[in-house]
Amino acid sequence: MNYLNTNILERLYQNVLNDRIFVDKSMLIHKVSETMNTKSKYICITRPRRFGKTVNAAMLGAYYTKGYDTHQMFDRLKISQTDSYKKHLNRHNVIY
Numbered sequence: 422m423n424y425l426n427t428n429i430l431e432r433l434y435q436n437v438l439n440d441r442i443f444v445d446k447s448m449l450i451h452k453v454s455e456t457m458n459t460k461s462k463y464i465c466i467t468r469p470r471r472f473g474k475t476v477n478a479a480m481l482g483a484y485y486t487k488g489y490d491t492h493q494m495f496d497r498l499k500i501s502q503t504d505s506y507k508k509h510l511n512r513h514n515v516i517y
Contacts, residue, residue: 451505
């Protein structure tokens with residue numbers, strides 16, 4: 422099994438995007454990207470049970486991984502309207 426830059430996160434998040442009910446939380450990506458290469462680069466995202474930790478992790482992984490091209494997934498989300506959108510999209514190694 423491949424754990425580096427795998428397409429598992431892309432498939433998981435694509436299932437979320439195709440769901441009948443979808444809430445765009447992609448601006449979390451913008452907040453995470455702002456902290457890269459700063460003293461605050463370590464982030465702990467906590468939520469109660471069933472509040473989307475796995476979905477958010479899949480979204481972050483699908484956005485950052487350079488193993489696959491996920492432009493089509495994110496072009497229609499709010500994150501695509503930010504200045505840093507293309508700066509980090511599919512540019513980092515992701516371990517899952």
